Amino acid sequence: MITREEFARAQERTAATLAAAGIVITPEERASIEVADFGLNDLERIGLEIIVYVNTDRCCAKELVLFPGQICPQHRHPSIDLEPGKEETFRCRAGQVYLYLPGEATPNPKGFVPAERADAFTVWNEVILNPGEQYTLLPDTWHWFQGGPEGAIVSEFSTRSRDDADIFQDMQIQRAPEVAE
């Protein structure tokens, strides 16, 4: 649960981050910036700001904003019926993003997680993306990512997004945002 004030502040900060990077959004997009706190009420540490440009049955594009050190928690996009899970490419546009994937754990990773939630981060193979760099993730791959010291703007190019189908490592997570009345 996130308060209305916190939600509005996060939207404002997201809009300012995009504007500073020269990324233009429409007033409608500005008003519908998604602020995901994943139901953890710890937005500064675990959260993600999202602008969905397009999401059809076939493909999807979003702009993701991470505040400095903010984490999108570990999850995967499973196959549903006959449709393979979401394939996504993360392209860093500004700042820096630390992406974590299955594979050999990177020694001394740059990322850090809340101690009380450390169990919910099990993949530690690190890919650091600077502006202009990108990584394509195959369906159903566990991953999490974190904004660097100055945060990050990340373009996501993917197949259809079905957020409600995402599987999170942390059982406490609730993907659909709830804003306090």
Add this chain to the structure above:
Amino acid sequence: MITREEFARAQERTAATLAAAGIVITPEERASIEVADFGLNDLERIGLEIIVYVNTDRCCAKELVLFPGQICPQHRHPSIDLEPGKEETFRCRAGQVYLYLPGEATPNPKGFVPAERADAFTVWNEVILNPGEQYTLLPDTWHWFQGGPEGAIVSEFSTRSRDDADIFQDMQIQRAPEVAE
């Protein structure tokens, strides 16, 4: 056929256009900027500069650059076997782009085409995209587009690109670029 010099100049101009808009590309992407003159040897008027970020079996993202007044000529993306044709969203990032689609011809359109090729432009329903504005095109829809007075940068989010399957209105067009030795 385009000369090596013209090709290199167009790449340089494209890179400068992106840099001016704060869009970062890698040195590898810089080196592989595609300059399409559609075999017409008239790049300033008919041509398109392209950076392919990702193009898998399932989805694709590109950055398109149009010089001022430059035209991507009329074409469509047909269905192939059981795969529906390419669905694409054009999102203007900088400058202005004039997009033309089937439907009622717009009176006094902003776009203009070379007189000797006017027959190859048959759809004149105009959509003007300013930065932050976008349009999603259904498969197999005839379309063409032109950079405004200051050119344009357009992000294209789509299903798989199969340029060799594109159908152009102008029979003289050859999609695969040829650079003079």
